[in-house]
Amino acid sequence: MDRESFIHLTKPAVTSSTTANPLQVVICAQALFAILDHSLRRSPDQERVIGTLLGVRSEDGSEIEIRNCFAVGHNESQEQVEVDMDYHKQMYNLHLKANPKEILVGWYATSPELNTFSALIQNFYASNGDGTYPYPAVHLTVSSNPGKDITCRTYISSSVGITPDRAADSCLFVPVPYEIKYAENERNALEALSLGRTSLDRQVSNIVDIHGLEVGIVELLEMLNRVSSYVSQILAGETLPSVAIGQTLMNSLSLAPKIDAPELEKLFNTHLQDVLLVSYLANTIRTQIDLSNKLATITGTLPSQPQKTENKRQRERE
Amino acid sequence: MAEISTIKSVRVDALVAMRIVKHATGAYPTTVYGSLLGMEVDGVLQITNAFPFPTSTEDDSSSSALTPKNKGVMWYENEMIKCLREVNVDANNVGWYQSTTLGNFINSNFVENQAHYQSKMSERTIALVYDSTKGAQGGITLKAYRLTSQFMVAYKENKFSSENLQKHNLTYKDILQELPLTLYNSHLATSLLHQLSIPPQPPSILPVSLTSLTNPPTYPTPTYPLTSNFNALDLTIDPVLEKSCDLLLESIEAHNTEANNAAYYQRSLAREQAKISAWQQKRKTENSVRAAQKLPPLPEDEWSKLFKLPQEPSRLDAMLISRQVEQYARQVDGLTATSSAKLFALNGGIPRF
Numbered sequence: 179m180d181r182e183s184f185i186h187l188t189k190p191a192v193t194s195s196t197t198a199n200p201l202q203v204v205i206c207a208q209a210l211f212a213i214l215d216h217s218l219r220r221s222p223d224q225e226r227v228i229g230t231l232l233g234v235r236s237e238d239g240s241e242i243e244i245r246n247c248f249a250v251g252h253n254e255s256q257e258q259v260e261v262d263m264d265y266h267k268q269m270y271n272l273h274l275k276a277n278p279k280e281i282l283v284g285w286y287a288t289s290p291e292l293n294t295f296s297a298l299i300q301n302f303y304a305s306n307g308d309g310t311y312p313y314p315a316v317h318l319t320v321s322s323n324p325g326k327d328i329t330c331r332t333y334i335s336s337s338v339g340i341t342p343d344r345a346a347d348s349c350l351f352v353p354v355p356y357e358i359k360y361a362e363n364e365r366n367a368l369e370a371l372s373l374g375r376t377s378l379d380r381q382v383s384n385i386v387d388i389h390g391l392e393v394g395i396v397e398l399l400e401m402l403n404r405v406s407s408y409v410s411q412i413l414a415g416e417t418l419p420s421v422a423i424g425q426t427l428m429n430s431l432s433l434a435p436k437i438d439a440p441e442l443e444k445l446f447n448t449h450l451q452d453v454l455l456v457s458y459l460a461n462t463i464r465t466q467i468d469l470s471n472k473l474a475t476i477t478g479t480l481p482s483q484p485q486k487t488e489n490k491r492q493r494e495r496e
Numbered sequence: 497m498a499e500i501s502t503i504k505s506v507r508v509d510a511l512v513a514m515r516i517v518k519h520a521t522g523a524y525p526t527t528v529y530g531s532l533l534g535m536e537v538d539g540v541l542q543i544t545n546a547f548p549f550p551t552s553t554e555d556d557s558s559s560s561a562l563t564p565k566n567k568g569v570m571w572y573e574n575e576m577i578k579c580l581r582e583v584n585v586d587a588n589n590v591g592w593y594q595s596t597t598l599g600n601f602i603n604s605n606f607v608e609n610q611a612h613y614q615s616k617m618s619e620r621t622i623a624l625v626y627d628s629t630k631g632a633q634g635g636i637t638l639k640a641y642r643l644t645s646q647f648m649v650a651y652k653e654n655k656f657s658s659e660n661l662q663k664h665n666l667t668y669k670d671i672l673q674e675l676p677l678t679l680y681n682s683h684l685a686t687s688l689l690h691q692l693s694i695p696p697q698p699p700s701i702l703p704v705s706l707t708s709l710t711n712p713p714t715y716p717t718p719t720y721p722l723t724s725n726f727n728a729l730d731l732t733i734d735p736v737l738e739k740s741c742d743l744l745l746e747s748i749e750a751h752n753t754e755a756n757n758a759a760y761y762q763r764s765l766a767r768e769q770a771k772i773s774a775w776q777q778k779r780k781t782e783n784s785v786r787a788a789q790k791l792p793p794l795p796e797d798e799w800s801k802l803f804k805l806p807q808e809p810s811r812l813d814a815m816l817i818s819r820q821v822e823q824y825a826r827q828v829d830g831l832t833a834t835s836s837a838k839l840f841a842l843n844g845g846i847p848r849f
Contacts, residue, residue: 207692208514214684215511215545219584227583245518249583262582269579275550275572277522328688358692363628367517370636371510371679372689380686381507382679388834443843450839456737457832463744464825467751467818471668474658474758474814 203316203332203356204243207364209233210320210330216249217288217322226289228252228299230266231318232273232280239313242283243359248273250285252299259295261302282309284316290329292319297349300335304349317351332356369393503620504539505676506640510685512546513638519548520595520628531573532591533580536620541640542680543624544586546593547576589617593624598740599827601625602820604813607671610643611651619645622675629736640675647671656811668818737831744824747817754814764806772799 213229220227229249235242248269253260270282285303287296296317302308304315314334321329332354339345360368373389374382405427411417437445512532519528534543549569573589581587591613594601606623613621627637643651650656650664661667681689776799783793 206518208511208518210688211511211514211685214682214688215509216583218682218684221584249585251582265579265582268575272572272576272579276548278551322684324683328684328691361518361521363521364514364517367513367636368689368692371513371681371685372693374679374681375686375689375693380681380683382681383676388837391834391838446839446843450836450843453737453832453836453839456741457829457836460744460825460828460832463748464822464829467668467821467825470751470755471815471818474811 201239201314201334201354202241203318203354204241204359205318205330205332205356206233206243206245207358207360207368209244209247210358212247213286213288213318213320214322214328217320219249220288225254226287226291228261228285228287230270230282230303231284231286231316232270232277233283234279235281235283235313242316244283244316244318245280246273246277247286254295259298261299263302263308267308283313284310284318286318286320288320288322290319290321290331292333292351294347296351297335298347300349300351301337301346304335316354318356330356330358502539503536503541503622503642503675505541505678506622506624507540507542507678507680508624508638508640509534509542509544510679510681510689512543513636513679515546515548516593516595516624516626516638517628517636520626523551523595524628525597528595529569530593531576531589532593532622532624533577533586533588534590535586535588536590541590541620541622541675542586543590545580547580549573590620591622591624593626595626595628597627597629598736598743599627599823600743600820602672602816602823604816607643607651607812607816610641611648614643614648615652629739636679638677638679640677641672642675644670644673656815657808658811661811661815666815668815668822671815671819737828737835740824740828740831744821744828747821747824751814751817751821754817757809758811758814761806761809765808768803768805772803775799775802 209231216227216229227249229247231244232246232248233242233244250266250269251262273280282303285299287299300315300317303317304310309315317333317335319331319333321327333351334354335349335351337345338350339348369390370382373393374380408417408423409427412419516530519530528548530546530548532543533545533547534541536542550572577587577589592609594606594609610621610623613623622640622642625639625641627639646664646666647670650660650666653660776796779794779796779798783796786793
């Protein structure tokens, strides 16, 4: 993901508000998908759409994990902005029922632009009462311009303005760092989804284990090639050697178990035979069940043949 | 019998897949339920949004599972759909999803829920089942199921006697129909996936020591690009296989219990029938004696008042268990297929010294 570099310093503790403390934002991939989906579903005359971000905040408030989001309708014109606050509240309550742990942490918009309306909305989300006060509200912008990279930016705000009137409708957006995270299961799902990223119809069908295996093997071979070409480059004196990398390679190579070939082959074959036997038994059980049900519908009795298979299997497992 | 439904396949949006995975992973190992939204276009059911069901409702605090049939859940579902309609989501309820561990989802609860959807909502609703245990091994195990129309007819009559099953030509294989499922990425999602898969830039400076290689410095910010992991290459499927076998054995056990019940019914039925025919025989001889004595014959159908035939137990449970056994067996078969392929491949590649 494209990111800008910026420096983030803790302000000296002069103000009582905690809203400008640096914090780390973690975005779950799922929320991004939801935002993009919302962006696709906006009406043609809408420049951007907004929604509420839900997530978890660490105890000291220094880390925010954006886990979920929902869309909120809004209307923007030259002069004014209207956000459906009742809708926001209703949706928020509904979401809380399903996921009591995920609380309000901020809002998103699907345009990288920040304008006066952004400040107004930001101040609502960060406000006392319905908002995230005393914690800062996170503003996430996800650009979804066709033909461009999808860029995310996360901001928190700090109030500016001399009079309370001015402060109410303006704020200073402070960029904060973020990272995109996914759990192991989500990662697997993403991988399956990304199989379709190169196909024209953007679909993935026939999700089979073998596919993952193939991808894994190809990747592994690539890595091995990279390592071996690197090593031969060093041997030829073309690149600078690195002790650390050498040591790591050495360590990995020494992980190979030292068993003599016949022993290894024997172990292998036993394991293989076990696996094949289990597979055979599973198929036998299927046949037995089929047979048992066929007989059952004919005579009205369920003969208890599977017993035999079961005993066999138990013996095998022991 | 009407043709089986108009839905021929199911197309699941990336968003839906991710939502279900997240919901199931967050609550693992509890089974979670949720609602699916979308629409049907030319026989393809496009599922474009999903939301989880609440974990508890105010009006019903009983410990019963919060399944789609629950009143509170139905209220929640309607409210949520009403809300989502306002932000241009395809606000048609097209089914529900549930998570499972190792495919143990075929039970009366599942059938009840899906039957509820198919009878109350529309014929064109489906159940998505996500297997979170297998999901941890790589890939995504998402399956779409619906009840067949034959089963629905029998279910509405609520008669699962052997006679009825024979009449409808219904076997355990005809309970569920699996629909082909494709995953679908929108253009923006495709773009995002491409960006997530850009491999990290190799560092410009070579690492100076082992520790700096294993614990890379925090700057530049660590990214988690979507490079593939090697879970699929893992050889040890034993824990999963063992668990599957355990479940398989359990369901065989249950099947045996059902079989014994059926056998018991059969025996008592035979016994009663023997008694009845003995009684009828007796009555007949009595009547022939009375006929010889010119007396009016005694009625011959009194037996139905004297004897009670045992009720045939419902065969639904037995059918579901059979289907579950089949599911497990298939699963074990699938697991061993990949595993043995890997083993054979590896065996061929081991250097022989």
